[in-house]
Amino acid sequence: MIDRSYYPIDPWRLRETGLPLGALAQSESLFALSNGHIGLRGNLDEGEPYGIPGTYLNSFYERRPLPYAEGGYGYPESGQTLVDVTNGKLIRLLVDDWPFDIRYGELHGHERSLDFRSGILQRDVDWTSPGGKRIRVRSRRLVSLTQRAVAAVEYVVEPVDGPARFVVQSELVANEAQPRLSADPRVAAVLDRPLEAVSCDSDDNGVVLVHRTRSSGLLMAAGMTHQFDIPGRADIDVDVREDWARTTVISELQPGQSLRLVKLLAYGWSSLRSETAIADQVGGALAGAQFSGWEGLVDQQRDYLDDFWDTADVEVHGHAELQQAVRFALFHVLQSGARAEGRAIPSKGLTGNGYDGHTFWDTEGFVLPVLTLTMPDAAADALRWRHSTLELAKERAQVLGLRGAAFPWRTIRGQECSGYWPAGTAAFHVNADIAEAVNRYYVATGDDRFLEDVGLELLVETARLWKSLGHHDRTGRWHLPGMTGPDEYSAVADDNVFTNLMAARNLRVAAEMAARHPAKARALGVDPEEEAAWRDAAAAVYIPYDDELGVHPQAAGFTAYAEWDFEGSRDKYPLLLHAPYFDLYRKQVVKQADLLLAMYWCTDEFSAEQKARNFDYYERLTVRDSSLSASVQAVVAAEVRQLDLAYDYAYEAALIDLLDLHDNTASGLHMASLGGAWTALVAGFGGLRERGGMLCFDPALPDGLAGLTFSVRWRGVRLRVEVRQSDVTYAVHDGQDASLTLMHAGEQVEVTAGEPVTRPLKDRKPWLPRPTQPPGREPASARATASPYDSTL
């Protein structure tokens, strides 16, 4: 947990008013800047102290061995791990004889602030050196959302109460020291000094260092150039070596004077382009950044973000902390995907090296739903990245003896990197999640070109996979045995309801889209017989149901298992650190929403009563050891009229990293939960669903929440939804002629520009009493955390 007293709540900023050293690594994640291409952890300018140093380039990875005590056919032999690349954030400072290091001397004030509207991380330090010189340092840092290869730092230092000599060393450093990243000596060896020097160069326009990874053979370049603003005499010196470059400025300042330095950074990498091409590319980016200058970059950043917030902002009235958290969440989701452009969106974005920097189904399942409705181009980019790995997925399917494409459970560049097949290979649902994201994007945008370019092929190849994975039994029911669903405390089970429903959906959508785009379908080798076979399998899909209990088992047989000893596990969370998989898998215990996710994504496959009963049943079993759970529980809780509980889960999803609820924010933020926070509000309290191509709402607010306002883009039109306790207003915001037909609580509503529609909300009594959770795993109360001063509508 993070000591929140350092973090006063502010609706548009994350502020930190001190420097709790024990939570340094967490704050580095919280204050990480990224544009989806470059990622800079919020390390201090001077590099030390640090929790985990981190400068990342999307998809720039090193190969590492995947060892097995006992091997098996089809096990991936080589993994991929995100590399900490050349650090350009470093600006060291010497005050007279003393290095500026907040662990020494006296720290009078230290404040950091990440502004969601400017996209700038600002730091203000008031410090007296052990030698007695008091100084002020202000730095501002950005990773440009408009110039993809560029980051910049403005660094201002001044003496407070007497003259002082300042030596500022602005650096690029490759292969910086790391905390121990792996207990496996072979893996540690790979990650220790991962970059091989290729070239270094310096001229009037700056410095460029080029490096290569040893095993994956990727080339990268990092460049820097500086602009200075110094009142008096200054010496400037540039020193370049293979693994580092340093620009040194020396000057003496009087109180009232300040030294200002703008450091412009550029990064590039490639698996194909030559060393000189990469160096030139970075040089060009530096020139572009110089052309804009610091102020230009700041202005562009603000414009970009103004546009984003105009579309995407969510207003939460009645809970200031949740208000801040959901903006924090949206800001980081934006950062993760804004300029990924043909690269993956990792589960931690580029905020840390957690999960080796891998991308999971989190992207399609939890991040893209947000981007699709707020920043659809970024969603399309992410799916185009999946498509770019299609050949690898087809090869993987072939290795597994299957048809179509089997996308990896975890990867950076498209190759399967999972070293534990029951929770990797067997979790085939990732393929249906990708297909669902394609469909979701297409329905929301009507982007036919996307469908023809990449969408249909993704649908077809995933449908082929499912067809080869399933089989009909003697009575004609279609089964998927041996699958691992979302819940990671179950694995390799037969007829997982989520997987079966999603596979059927994948098959159905593929058949439907192929029929609608026959030319492209024929080009992909799809004929009407194949389409029919997909439809038939989907129609025959078997969904187990426990008649006695009146609930769906998560997978066949689940409800007959013994219940986990929750009472004996009070102090043993997360359970996976205290119990073997074999035992988790054979008991009724749920790590994360699984059947609940099926009820959300395949909403029409369940009756309202089934939803209420299933929710009630699984709440007792769900321990939320995964960050993918709370947001889904929030959505379904709201649907089954447990609005208070939904509020609690929405709070948990949004605050996951601000409170470090899973004790691993240090290694990066949980993009899925942050995206899920938006979903918890919009799909939960907004009741947003898509049905038959139409946008549907059924809003309801919990007691204590005065209002919720959000916007979505739907087929080019921006819709603003303002929910209050008693009514909701739908308004269209794009141009004069824009209009949208939507469903409000079962009623078709036409909304046109300038003519908002308001509808009353129905009173919604819960179907069943509020369910209980496993002892010790009850969510914190959102209402209790709302301060009496929280704004109301």
Add this chain to the structure above:
Amino acid sequence: MIDRSYYPIDPWRLRETGLPLGALAQSESLFALSNGHIGLRGNLDEGEPYGIPGTYLNSFYERRPLPYAEGGYGYPESGQTLVDVTNGKLIRLLVDDWPFDIRYGELHGHERSLDFRSGILQRDVDWTSPGGKRIRVRSRRLVSLTQRAVAAVEYVVEPVDGPARFVVQSELVANEAQPRLSADPRVAAVLDRPLEAVSCDSDDNGVVLVHRTRSSGLLMAAGMTHQFDIPGRADIDVDVREDWARTTVISELQPGQSLRLVKLLAYGWSSLRSETAIADQVGGALAGAQFSGWEGLVDQQRDYLDDFWDTADVEVHGHAELQQAVRFALFHVLQSGARAEGRAIPSKGLTGNGYDGHTFWDTEGFVLPVLTLTMPDAAADALRWRHSTLELAKERAQVLGLRGAAFPWRTIRGQECSGYWPAGTAAFHVNADIAEAVNRYYVATGDDRFLEDVGLELLVETARLWKSLGHHDRTGRWHLPGMTGPDEYSAVADDNVFTNLMAARNLRVAAEMAARHPAKARALGVDPEEEAAWRDAAAAVYIPYDDELGVHPQAAGFTAYAEWDFEGSRDKYPLLLHAPYFDLYRKQVVKQADLLLAMYWCTDEFSAEQKARNFDYYERLTVRDSSLSASVQAVVAAEVRQLDLAYDYAYEAALIDLLDLHDNTASGLHMASLGGAWTALVAGFGGLRERGGMLCFDPALPDGLAGLTFSVRWRGVRLRVEVRQSDVTYAVHDGQDASLTLMHAGEQVEVTAGEPVTRPLKDRKPWLPRPTQPPGREPASARATASPYDSTL
């Protein structure tokens, strides 16, 4: 496959009449000598060429890391691997200037022969050196069955057609060169030069080298001493270093003269005793061996084996190859367990380093049934070894959150060494197999002291494990979800029939034995409530049955799975090298007898008709990629009256290593299959079962087999059973008053000494037509391999 033309069939010996270099590693396994304590692979005296060098001491192992690409709670971090210890077999020879190496010069004759009655491996070589000197070498080697720490070699060399100078170098060599044993560099590092020199010493009584393993810290000593028989002048020299010792003899011989050397070897190891204690122990063993001398050791060996064969021999009339093979099998089973005395019986005995030298359930399941009825003391020893690891098994259960004892799936010293839990930890049936072996031994011997000492505790702690693993469902049925049964192409399935029945049996027997030995039971903390709980669970055990198909699913849901694509797998055996586990597990394909083993061991739980239908069903699905399958299929085939097919499987089980049917005899013999060969004949064609404490028979021979004679020990009485096509004779062989009540085909028969009983056999038509196997996996025809000259009764 091995080229059988080098191996003429001989009823009492394994002969090899040439030296096929391509099958050197296989022949080293076939010609391995062992007494269960020391194991010497059949490497050539001069050390080279070799396939895999091997000198083993039972349970002398090194620790090695068990790496995981993704770790998990309860995964063992450290494995154990059998060490190739100091090689004492080495006798190098120089003929004039040329080293004796059969790859150079001209080899006129090379014959090796392993005599099952003398226990001696003899080698005769006729060779001309590249320098033109023709010599004859005869060596005889034994590992003493009467002096556990001792092995010996007699080595005789003579010139054939002219005088020659002979230099004989007899050596002890530690850390000999190895073929690459692991692709994992860390594991390879552990196994490269595993022995650290501790001391070396030499005096008139011989040489002793003491070494220690680096990580496991075990001490071992190897000693040698020599006796010479040389006609003329000879120089003898002894040289000792840390890692080797060499006795050199130089002499010139004329044709007609010969040089004879007897090399006596002794070995010892300990995890507790000091360096000097170990060295003394080995020196003492050498002194004992010197006292007996070569001839004495040979005589003792013969006496020991005469006694064994008198009890254990199986005569097969009508199939000379099978006759040889079953004696080969019995000889090696004897070698594996004869003098293990408190150590494990590994799945490869001490014939190779396959499976890291680990012990599996093979021991209790396939080897002990043979020893229990032929050499019961060795069976008791093996179970006492299990008991000696009980504390480790209890600790393991605790780590897994279970009660009682969880014995390891694979181990050398008792710690779990499995690095793949779905086929390790989840295969809990090993515990029931151990309990079954305890019960089997107790019923066959009535050894109450064993029961009080170790047997009851093993039954109790395994019963406790099962009780904590199972649960009752809403209707009161008792389930074991998430278990892996014997079939390794299924894993982590619910209600595996074999596991459920065996667990119930374990519970029942434990309750019964505890009730019969109440004092001991109370000492173990068992009270009548616990006994009752065991009985109740056993009585409520759920056994799935597929009413539609009229067969038992191997585990719940199995018969609803898609059938494996056997047609497309014709050239893909073993399947595990060509298909991922996830796909094998979710299809109807069986690696090895699973339900069939349930029908054999829990024979009364199935009706005759169920047995016939189940056998028919599973035959189509069973690919026999495991060496544990054919013998069980033979037994059940015979029971369901498929005598021809039983014959084929018995042949396969017995010939597994002589024909290298699984392509891995190189790394050691398959003790379970060799033991299974005996079982195939005795339980298959003899129809031997145990029911309610009584020995039962129901013999029947396939066409082509004229007769089958075998003996078993039952409660101290030796019973000889002679089966012919039309009748069977039971005779008792121990003393005047011996008598035995047995069941013959449902009829109670009293057999007393001197009064054999003969009964006619009933004609047995098969219930169903001969079933088919997966294409390409039909067993070879035993009848076709019987030569027309095979003896008949």
